[in-house]
Amino acid sequence: MSSTTIRDVAKRAGVGVGTVSRVLNNHPSVREATRQRVEEAIAALNYKPNPIARQLSMGRSHNIAVIAPFFIRPSFVERLRGVDTVLAEHDYDLVLYNVEDQAKRDELYHVLPRGDFFDGLLILTLGPDDEEAERLQASGIPVVLIDAHHPRFPRVIIDDVEGGYLATRHLIELGHHRIAYISDILESPFKQVGASARRYEGYRRALAEAGIDFRPEYYRQDHHGVREAQQMAHALLELPEPPTAIFAASDTQAIGVLRAAEEHRLRVPQDLSVIGFDDIEVAEYLNLTTVHQPLFTSGVEGAELLIRMLNGETFDPETPVIQLPLRLINRQTTAPPPSR
Amino acid sequence: MSSTTIRDVAKRAGVGVGTVSRVLNNHPSVREATRQRVEEAIAALNYKPNPIARQLSMGRSHNIAVIAPFFIRPSFVERLRGVDTVLAEHDYDLVLYNVEDQAKRDELYHVLPRGDFFDGLLILTLGPDDEEAERLQASGIPVVLIDAHHPRFPRVIIDDVEGGYLATRHLIELGHHRIAYISDILESPFKQVGASARRYEGYRRALAEAGIDFRPEYYRQDHHGVREAQQMAHALLELPEPPTAIFAASDTQAIGVLRAAEEHRLRVPQDLSVIGFDDIEVAEYLNLTTVHQPLFTSGVEGAELLIRMLNGETFDPETPVIQLPLRLINRQTTAPPPSR
DNA sequence: TAGTGATATGGAACCGTTTCCAAACTGCCG
């Protein structure tokens, strides 16, 4: 029970509360002798200031809300670690909100813009639609988007089109012509153009550039998940003229493709090439060729940006956009197509 | 900017602040007509009560601190999801603290016992040592441990000895005699007897019971991680008389074993059986035989227990201990040993 | 030793709520 208050300390040290407060916030104008006495009293009473009271009187909470979709597990945790690292360093507390479905999401977008409870808001992946953006902005609370796009907010992103292009290009250079793309549902349930749609664009561009006709039957979408991906790959491999390479919009989905290949007794990469996206941790253990995006770094950069905003730093007329580099990681699930 | 206060609302509705507060907390004794007027004023001014002021005045924060080691990623997220589900339901906010190293951990154990900032504390995996337990208990703040042991605190656990026994027994029943155990370092850096040590005990017990001599060279430990596990398995497989089955203390480490087997051109399970522990998500995709523990459920149960404590529920003289069931998941990485 | 500007200090006011107490109503009964 640390119900000792600043007044107790003041009394014990024989000073006024103001002085104790000054010692606490090491304000310069406190005589050394006085500071000593106060510090002794603090130690003697084992006094710890009440953060809530401090928050109330200072008008700032030192909390940062992080909205994140847990269901994209592997990549989300890496990002969160990045965020945590930075926030801890700057003494902000991380209040975490999980969004698993539309309802939860809508609720959060209604509830969170409370300038008096959060100093800032970090949104992972599930960016706002226009109306929500409006409301967020009206609330005046600083917001940074990580892995989400909205013109009105500072954000940390990757060039998904480029990523899709990179992956597809890699397959083309290996000699593939029959290249499929599987992804989660492009019209994302969360009312925004998702990453997969942009990766798809890169896919189409690479194809077009190489003069390869796009075949609608080589393109599938379903909810995100290993099982769903496995089924899509399955369908693909049963086509009269199956693809020789499959580009999955995420590593998680690539795992599903790998499983389907196994079912079909296809050797990877000899009979079928598979490439993923994200470079989550298991990708390495599965020897999955993939497009690496800096997940941890995205968290770091986003949090740092937010903190700079909180410190009153202002930016050019433009809202800052940090674009992180992508890199193809060539492991062992891609190879030239089977010759025949 | 929602700097409208309760006084603004009171003025506009022509009532006292007390009445507005009563409406807000729907206290029964407010006349319907009055309630109406107040509600109109609230709507008109778009008033939202300031949670911090409320916290200060009520002495409770509605925050729950969760201490978790991010580095055990996959299992940690599942637990966290369980926690989040329950907390959200009960309107508690989840403040997350990551512990990646000893220093961070010590700091947290010093800082967190602030009864006035957190209503409760949920500790995942990294339980307190005796001194820390002392301090925690002195602070009076309710604590629940998940996947950690300390006699003084309520906790949600599994029977790791039983789990180790289960896994080893399974291998023995398949006909294996040369069974190795690899794990992270038993003398955990976090000053407590870890799960791996108890699983080891189960391993030894199963061996003894079957009359199989324990061979020290079949038992290895190193830091947690795929790479380290891979090396340990590597060493094991180069023994003059290598094991025919390896029990890894976690699925993550089992992945390392799988990789080592691949390097050695051993087929799993024909040439080598591998069993893990935890049943994290990828275990299924790798067809890994493993011991399933209810991760999500552990989070749920822990959070619910904490909330019951917060609601003033008291328990028998005993501190409550919830033990979750374990289950062997028989997939495709174990089989009888190669006959020869 | 008085006077000066700079530095320290005490303590009231404030942050925005809840809660408590006393006062003001209400409706009902005799």
Next chain:
DNA sequence: CGGCAGTTTGGAAACGGTTCCATATCACTA
């Protein structure tokens, strides 16, 4: 219509800090 118990209500006090302002103290200088 007066009295009374039960509801409603207003508003001061409290929560535990920070901040501001006025006052006290200090170290020098003339």
